[in-house]
Amino acid sequence: MHIGFLGLGNMGGPMAANLIKAGHQLSVFDLSQAAIDSVVALGATAFTSPQALAQAAPEVLITMLPAAAHVKSVYLGNDGLLAQLAKATHLIDCSTIDPHSAREVAKAAQAAGHSMIDAPVSGGTTGAAAGTLTFMVGGSQAEFDFVQPILSAMGKNIVHCGDSGNGQVAKVANNMLLGISMIGVAEAMALGTALGMDAKVLAGIINTSSGRCWSSEINNPYPDVLENAPASRGYSGGFGSDLMLKDLGLATEAARLSKQPVMLGAAAQQLYQAFSLQGHGRLDFSAIIKLYLKE
Numbered sequence: 081m082h083i084g085f086l087g088l089g090n091m092g093g094p095m096a097a098n099l100i101k102a103g104h105q106l107s108v109f110d111l112s113q114a115a116i117d118s119v120v121a122l123g124a125t126a127f128t129s130p131q132a133l134a135q136a137a138p139e140v141l142i143t144m145l146p147a148a149a150h151v152k153s154v155y156l157g158n159d160g161l162l163a164q165l166a167k168a169t170h171l172i173d174c175s176t177i178d179p180h181s182a183r184e185v186a187k188a189a190q191a192a193g194h195s196m197i198d199a200p201v202s203g204g205t206t207g208a209a210a211g212t213l214t215f216m217v218g219g220s221q222a223e224f225d226f227v228q229p230i231l232s233a234m235g236k237n238i239v240h241c242g243d244s245g246n247g248q249v250a251k252v253a254n255n256m257l258l259g260i261s262m263i264g265v266a267e268a269m270a271l272g273t274a275l276g277m278d279a280k281v282l283a284g285i286i287n288t289s290s291g292r293c294w295s296s297e298i299n300n301p302y303p304d305v306l307e308n309a310p311a312s313r314g315y316s317g318g319f320g321s322d323l324m325l326k327d328l329g330l331a332t333e334a335a336r337l338s339k340q341p342v343m344l345g346a347a348a349q350q351l352y353q354a355f356s357l358q359g360h361g362r363l364d365f366s367a368i369i370k371l372y373l374k375e
Contacts, residue, residue: 081105083230084138086130086154087175088115091201092144094208095174095234097122102233109133130154134164140230141169147326148177155185162192171196172227174215178252178330179245180337182218186244195223198244199231200251204319212236216254218247249334256331259324259348262295263368269302270372279305301366310364318364325352325361 081104085096088110096119100106106124109132110116116126127133134141141161145151151173155161161171171194173182182198189196197219207213213235217224224240231238241250268291272282279302287297299318300306310318328349335342355361355368 081140081230082107082138084108084133084136084141085119085124085144086110086133086142087144088112088119089144089146090205091208092174093118094205095142095144095201095213096124098208098211098234099230100124104230104233107133107136107138130161131159131164134161135166137166138169140172140227141165142172143175145173145175147175148181151175151177151185152181156188162189162194165192165194168193168195170194170223170226172199172230173197174199174201176200176251176255176327176330177248178334178337179218179248180334182248183245186219195220195226196244197223197227198247199227200247201235202251202254203235207235215239216241216247216250218243218245218249220244248330252327252331252334255324255327256342256345256348258295259328259352259365260344261293262299262301262324262366263348263351265291265293265295266301266366266369266372268296269300269305270369273302274374279303295366299364299366301369309366311366311369315363315367318366320361321352321363321365321367322356322361324365325349325356328352 083099083104084107086109088096093115100122107127108119108124109127109130120126171189186196197217199215199217201213201215203213211234214237215231215235217240228238241247273279283300283305299309301311303311331345332342332349360367
């Protein structure tokens with residue numbers, strides 16, 4: 081199948097590579113020439129602009145962009161993809177944006193004669209490279225059925241979340257909970273060790289008791305508790321604190337628009353914002369424990 085792919089960053093690049101491995105014909109564009117070169121070396125065809133790619137008439141077009149402003153800029157307006165696509169196209173936006181923006185762009189796509197789903201991902205760069213991502217998909221059942229084999233080349237868990245925008249709803253709700261739970265684990269680990277508990281023993285008790293969660297068991301924030309966790313390598317790699325801050329901002333903004341209270345989500349956003357302002361935005365989000373530990 082001829083697939084267009086816009087956005088070849090840390091996530092998009094490996095996702096595009098897996099589509100090529102699955103035998104798809106890929107047309108690509110990115111602002112980074114190095115990112116383009118890496119997938120062209122695998123067999124992709126590069127284009128000089130999103131408009132040129134759109135006019136090449138791919139059957140499916142996938143975008144993986146940083147924020148809602150980029151998604152709207154790429155899709156909407158006289159120079160946007162919706163105006164430039166040469167024929168009716170299946171559109172898949174894998175960016176993580178707010179549900180309201182996702183629904184706005186999907187509505188415009190439908191009016192222009194294109195079908196569109198939102199399909200944000202979970203699994204990080206490791207999952208992107210391994211082809212084991214989770215896709216949270218919002219859109220019609222018919223469109224979900226059509227794109228599922230394509231998404232399966234990049235992920236293992238493809239979940240239909242309901243109508244347009246619901247993929248983004250699932251993503252922001254999950255990541256809000258993840259941010260809150262990481263702060264909770266950081267507080268518990270810091271308290272326990274301050275009171276004289278060995279960190280590994282405490283983590284073992286938590287992970288066999290009712291406090292067990294992903295943040296305690298897989299990505300424990302205390303240094304040297306888990307050998308392969310970012311906390312044991314200076315909080316390098318993993319999911320950056322600034323990315324968590326972005327997702328918490330999406331959650332609180334969506335909550336504001338729907339007048340739904342998210343008290344803990346808002347508190348988590350403020351903590352990560354303070355942490356980012358201290359210059360720690362590039363560290364894994366488990367590094368939030370630095371707010372609680374004595375240097």
